[in-house]
Amino acid sequence: AGVGYDMAALQGLDDVDVVLRREDVIVSDVVLGHGNFGEVRKAVLKTDGGELPVAVKWLRDHPTGRESERFIHEILLMQTVGKHVNIVSMIGCCLDVNKRCMLVVEYCPLGDLQTYLRKINIKSWYVNDFNVDRVGLPITVNDKENTMLDTGNTSLATNGGSPPMVFNNCYLYHDEENVFLTIEDLIRFASQVANGMVFLEQNHIVHRDLAARNILLSDYHTIKICDFGLSRDIYEQNHYKKSNCGDPLPIKWMALESLKYRVYTTQSDVWSFGVLLWEIMMLGSIPYPTICLSKIYEVLRRGYRLPRPNLCCYRLYEIMLGCWQSNPANRPKFASIKDAIDGIMENQY
Numbered sequence: 001a002g003v004g005y006d007m008a009a010l011q012g013l014d015d016v017d018v019v020l021r022r023e024d025v026i027v028s029d030v031v032l033g034h035g036n037f038g039e040v041r042k043a044v045l046k047t048d049g050g051e052l053p054v055a056v057k058w059l060r061d062h063p064t065g066r067e068s069e070r071f072i073h074e075i076l077l078m079q080t081v082g083k084h085v086n087i088v089s090m091i092g093c094c095l096d097v098n099k100r101c102m103l104v105v106e107y108c109p110l111g112d113l114q115t116y117l118r119k120i121n122i123k124s125w126y127v128n129d130f131n132v133d134r135v136g137l138p139i140t141v142n143d144k145e146n147t148m149l150d151t152g153n154t155s156l157a158t159n160g161g162s163p164p165m166v167f168n169n170c171y172l173y174h175d176e177e178n179v180f181l182t183i184e185d186l187i188r189f190a191s192q193v194a195n196g197m198v199f200l201e202q203n204h205i206v207h208r209d210l211a212a213r214n215i216l217l218s219d220y221h222t223i224k225i226c227d228f229g230l231s232r233d234i235y236e237q238n239h240y241k242k243s244n245c246g247d248p249l250p251i252k253w254m255a256l257e258s259l260k261y262r263v264y265t266t267q268s269d270v271w272s273f274g275v276l277l278w279e280i281m282m283l284g285s286i287p288y289p290t291i292c293l294s295k296i297y298e299v300l301r302r303g304y305r306l307p308r309p310n311l312c313c314y315r316l317y318e319i320m321l322g323c324w325q326s327n328p329a330n331r332p333k334f335a336s337i338k339d340a341i342d343g344i345m346e347n348q349y
């Protein structure tokens with residue numbers, strides 16, 4: 001490793017409160033994510049009470065000075081913001097045998113939201129699939145495992161799972177998790193992200209890279225906003241374009257003013273939140289699939305916006321459009337976005 005890196009790592013660690021003992025962190029071979037910037041692996045942390053599943057991040061082998069700087073910045077930021085249910089929490093930090101700094105964070109078993117959403121299928125509902133007791137109300141389903149499904153609660157939280165809401169004879173099914181989802185479950189993801197963003201805003205933190213790939217899902221489908229500032233390089237590279245200062249940029253998630261002046265504020269995070277909302281309602285599709293990155297700014301400046309996803313009601317689409325107001329001051333605040341989304345859920349969508 002470069003000399004600059006070791007120094008940065010050691011210097012950074014001086015300010016970290018929770019320095020873990022290296023021998024207590026048992027790293028596995030399971031790679032949870034990787035990219036240019038570094039690698040994330042599954043690990044367990046030995047504690048007094050037993051073992052805790054965790055995720056460990058490293059910088060890659062020969063990081064640039066800027067990468068090391070951002071890594072340390074990230075760690076210190078995570079430490080200062082403190083804990084919130086919808087933010088991935090930092091557990092601690094330590095140096096590995098090669099003096100590489102490792103960041104230990106809580107493990108989110110369901111992985112990142114983009115990958116999760118892409119495994120949701122819209123299936124059409126044939127009468128054969130269900131025993132129907134009243135028109136439109138399936139009571140049992142015979143799926144591959146031949147499970148009996150109860151009626152009643154159709155939400156994911158208690159999903160054994162119940163037959164889902166049915167729209168146009170279709171339902172949402174997560175192939176890997178083997179659960180039904182409702183549109184309300186999707187909207188609840190968005191509400192939780194907004195909730196985490198209210199907290200970041202209160203702590204004067206601008207995320208700069210809010211996107212489904214940077215959101216993790218924990219137990220009970222709790223949303224965790226992931227390592228702000230660091231996470232941007234962890235996943236797919238092709239959404240990013242190199243900027244003047246060397247950091248790649250997530251063009252399709254960026255607000256007009258960020259594209260033009262590289263200005264980032266909570267209100268530019270609100271724009272990205274709108275795109276994230278669109279990703280959720282499109283089950284993980286790539287935004288503006290036909291527009292190349294170099295044209296995005298011009299297309300948006302002329303007033304074009306992402307179209308309303310089929311699963312998205314008009315009230316929710318209005319929130320998206322609000323997030324994409326050209327003038328940042330006209331965009332809603334995260335607190336009111338959260339209230340509006342919760343209002344939509346209360347009215348049964």
Ligand code: ADE
Pocket residue numbers: 032033040055088105106107108109111112216
């Ligand atoms: N991928 C990246 N970070 C992760 C985490 N904390 N838990 C699970 N998967 C991850």
